[in-house]
Amino acid sequence: MSHTLQAVIFDVDGTLAETERDGHRPAFNAAFREHGLAWEWGVELYGELLAVTGGKERIRRYMERYAPEMLGRDDLDAFIAGLHKAKTRHYVALMETGAIPPRPGVLRLLRELKAAGLRMAIATTTSPENVDALLRHTLHELPEGFFEVIGAGDIVPAKKPAPDIYAWVLERLDLPARACLALEDSRNGVLAARGAGLPVLVAESSYTAGEDFTGALAVLSDLGEPGAPFRTLAGETHGKAWVDAELLRRWAEAP
Secondary structure, eight states: OOOOOOEEEEOOBTTTBOHIIIIIHHHHHHHHHHTTOOOOOOHHHHHHHTTSOSHHHHHHHHHHHHOGGGGGOTTHHHHHHHHHHHHHHHHHHHHTTTOSOBOTTHHHHHHHHHHTTOEEEEEOSSOHHHHHHIIIIITTTSOTTOSSEEEOGGGSSSOTTSSHHHHHHHHHHTOOGGGEEEEESSHHHHHHHHHTTOOEEEEOOTTTTTOOOTTOSEEESSOOBTTBOOOEEEEOOTTOSSOOHHHHHHHHTOO
């Protein structure tokens, strides 16, 4: 049985922009320096930490592995929250410089989906402040309120790969999962989307290349542009060279 596609739900980090390596990672390091910590998250180490979703959770995992002596602090939760708050401030300041552009095809696809009458939403584990910074600076060409629903941060207790954030967004869209499609870049994102019953497309990012994307409709290098086609890494792309509303409908509405 096929279903009519009504909404597309986007992940943020790695999907809309390559924010992890050049945005979040240096912001974490700036927060550590601000707090007098001799911690430095290099590119490779940060890639390992990305197995954990959520910034506060990532700090805790790092402490468990590399600074276990700090886990006994009486104010551990508050300490981690303070670090994360500082990191968010540094990230927002970095985004304000306009240094991180959208990924290939993102702005074009968003505009095409809006013109096609499809509803759009965001489902991410990053904080609302980070989403706002990306919308105001990386995606500043889009009008305010472009995304109908934004699910972000700690609004659900369990983060990806748990499906909770997608369930939260679906409830507010008042749509069944079968009427929507998710765009992700990571295995955790695929697991979260599929756990909520959503079909999911993957455009892998610099940190997620080669992950296990079992369950995805297709895996692409990016969303593609006219004159700069995506590379198909897995799945059927129906002869298309870039992702558009028609291709998303074909994927979502296949029996």
